[in-house]
């Protein structure tokens with residue numbers, strides 16, 4: 001976990017206020033979407049949340065939910081040209097609820113930044129130096145860092161007086177030992193190009209591993225947890241006593257599990273083969289492995305709901321895609337079992353992990369000998385908070401633990417720039 005550092009220089013200092021500002025706006029800017037939440041950190045309550053999807057298309061969607069005074073979700077579709085326009089749409093929605101960005105209650109804006117390299121181990125107040133470092137890392141996070149940068153620049157233009165804080169996906173994984181973080185390639189070459197395994201989704205792995213310990217009634221230091229973050233991007237981590245000791249993503253978010261559109265692990269020689277024999281360019285192979293592989297490459301769909309629907313209709317390609325996805329997932333569960341030695345819990349999280357009972361069941365099927373099983377009835381329960389799905393008295397807890405990257409980012413931002421710190 002990244003620890004907080006006070007930053008008096010960037011703390012707003014309106015001495016006439018009786019209560020210090022405590023609202024944090026959290027932005028998770030993706031390549032074609034922006035997700036946001038406004039939180040009040042004086043009591044960790046959520047004031048509003050929303051998203052702008054399909055930015056740059058004619059059918060962009062703005063969905064906003066006020067979470068105070070019983071407001072209802074508002075949705076509209078229509079062109080949102082770019083991230084600048086997306087953040088302006090967000091600002092208008094917030095203003096309509098009396099939560100405008102001009103509010104003196106707003107303390108800071110927290111940004112999810114996917115790649116922080118080895119350098120950023122903690123949440124960091126963004127300045128020119130931080131911006132240029134995030135920019136320098138674009139080649140190793142081409143789908144993510146450019147969008148994160150755009151979000152930061154646009155938010156800074158909207159409120160130049162506020163501290164903008166970066167919370168890095170890579171930070172939680174900086175505790176990995178060298179044996180897990182290094183690739184077995186020539187050390188000088190690797191170091192010259194900073195080629196190593198960084199890991200991603202760290203904010204989620206940190207939050208979920210702690211929430212899993214809480215579910216078990218233990219402190220994070222007392223438990224070893226395998227976290228399976230299965231969203232569109234997917235990654236596994238082995239967390240020993242609250243610290244990450246291995247994770248499935250590497251130099252970039254391409255390594256590891258089968259994902260919505262990314263291949264995950266494969267023989268690196270596939271790339272040389274496609275370059276030399278397939279006549280593809282490096283950029284074409286990059287796009288193939290990041291955007292046209294994984295579930296979408298295998299069966300044409302990356303939405304697990306659609307894949308399950310097709311399987312129920314007897315679709316063989318969808319079934320094979322599901323089987324490949326599950327096979328890889330089971331390999332990682334087994335691997336991290338061995339890495340940890342003792343496992344107290346396996347936690348499923350993110351869109352697929354939280355919602356797909358079929359994926360959870362298939363992931364541990366036949367592993368009773370390892371102490372892993374799901375209870376059919378418990379596993380079928382939909383919704384709700386963190387919960388156990390393993391049978392009563394199971395040796396290893398199998399749990400569904402909803403992730404909350406936004407709350408984690410808000411907490412880390414508040415810890416860094418909050419008045420009381």
Ligand SMILES: Nc1ncnc2c1ncn2[C@@H]1O[C@H](COP(=O)(O)OP(=O)(O)O)[C@@H](O)[C@H]1O
Pocket residue numbers: 230231232233260302303304305350351352355356
């Ligand atoms: N009810 C559901 N059953 C199975 N999968 C679901 C369900 N709801 C959402 N998902 C899956 O969750 C994925 C998105 O997960 P999410 O964590 O929101 O991803 P990301 O944050 O990477 O965009 C979708 O691709 C979809 O396959």
Ligand SMILES: CC(=O)OP(=O)(O)O
Pocket residue numbers: 114144169200201231232233234253
């Ligand atoms: C790092 C990563 O894969 O993020 P996402 O799941 O948001 O694409």
Ligand SMILES: [Mg+2]
Pocket residue numbers: 231232350
């Ligand atoms: Mg996600």
